[in-house]
Amino acid sequence: MMKGFAPDSNFESDSDEEIQEALAAGKIQPGLIVEAQKKNFIDNKEGLSDKIREFSLDKMKWIERLELTNNPAPSIDALTSEGNEDDDFNREMRFYRQAQASVLEGLARLAKLSVPTKRPEDYFAEMAKSDEHMKKVRSKLLEKKMSMERSEKAKKLRELRKYGKKVQHEVLLKRQKEKREMLDSVKKFRKGQIDKIELLGETVERETPAQQTQNGKKNMRPNKKREFKNKKFGFGGQKKRSKYNTAESSADVSDFNARKAHGKGPARKGKGNQRPGKNRRKVLKNKNKH
Numbered sequence: 001m002m003k004g005f006a007p008d009s010n011f012e013s014d015s016d017e018e019i020q021e022a023l024a025a026g027k028i029q030p031g032l033i034v035e036a037q038k039k040n041f042i043d044n045k046e047g048l049s050d051k052i053r054e055f056s057l058d059k060m061k062w063i064e065r066l067e068l069t070n071n072p073a074p075s076i077d078a079l080t081s082e083g084n085e086d087d088d089f090n091r092e093m094r095f096y097r098q099a100q101a102s103v104l105e106g107l108a109r110l111a112k113l114s115v116p117t118k119r120p121e122d123y124f125a126e127m128a129k130s131d132e133h134m135k136k137v138r139s140k141l142l143e144k145k146m147s148m149e150r151s152e153k154a155k156k157l158r159e160l161r162k163y164g165k166k167v168q169h170e171v172l173l174k175r176q177k178e179k180r181e182m183l184d185s186v187k188k189f190r191k192g193q194i195d196k197i198e199l200l201g202e203t204v205e206r207e208t209p210a211q212q213t214q215n216g217k218k219n220m221r222p223n224k225k226r227e228f229k230n231k232k233f234g235f236g237g238q239k240k241r242s243k244y245n246t247a248e249s250s251a252d253v254s255d256f257n258a259r260k261a262h263g264k265g266p267a268r269k270g271k272g273n274q275r276p277g278k279n280r281r282k283v284l285k286n287k288n289k290h
Helices: 016-025 045-054 088-112 131-191 209-214 224-233 247-251 258-262 278-289
Strands: 196-199 202-205
Touching (some): 131 196
């Protein structure tokens, strides 16, 4: 609305051309502010009093007021007895018991007036929320529930995976230990350090020489060469420093050979057909040429 133009009931229906003509004729002066008319407020005290008396609760039926004034219901606990007013729990309990007494008295009055107080079984009340809105709410709740279930399931799977890896590692270590123990026992059995061994749930015992003879087997004993090597290099026991000289071995000269000591080697029994040396072959070759 332009300033300085007094509003009337036909202002909204005026066209732009009429407004321009009014400006040209000086009927509308820009910049002026039209003062709004003051409203006259009516203070009808008598009318208000009549309405208050008309709406007075004394004239209304009890079914419209549902007003009850009664004492609290009988106490069943010592906490609800009258005592200190500053006791919040006791005061709230009295309010609760008084509400219970009001409900019991109100239900009795409604029953006398034949007013039903229970909802019929086929009663369907209109909800404040629409069905589409409740479907969205339900879909959100289901989505949240499914996400929580997936999270819990993933957490359990991670824990089971960790537990499975731990069990698998323990089983692998146990198998390696059993394999190592079995190989050690087989090695000891072969060396004759133990007389029996368990393989695949069966106990294998070493046969005595009498049993071997009875079964037609040879009494397996090391041959002379093996006995000599065992005597020379040792069999079992300490291997380090086993070939060190001792005072007795250093003083023993029974195996001393003078020819081996001077590097002449063993004496030859016969010359046989030996190839002549290089110079000898050269002299013979020159003689053959002449």
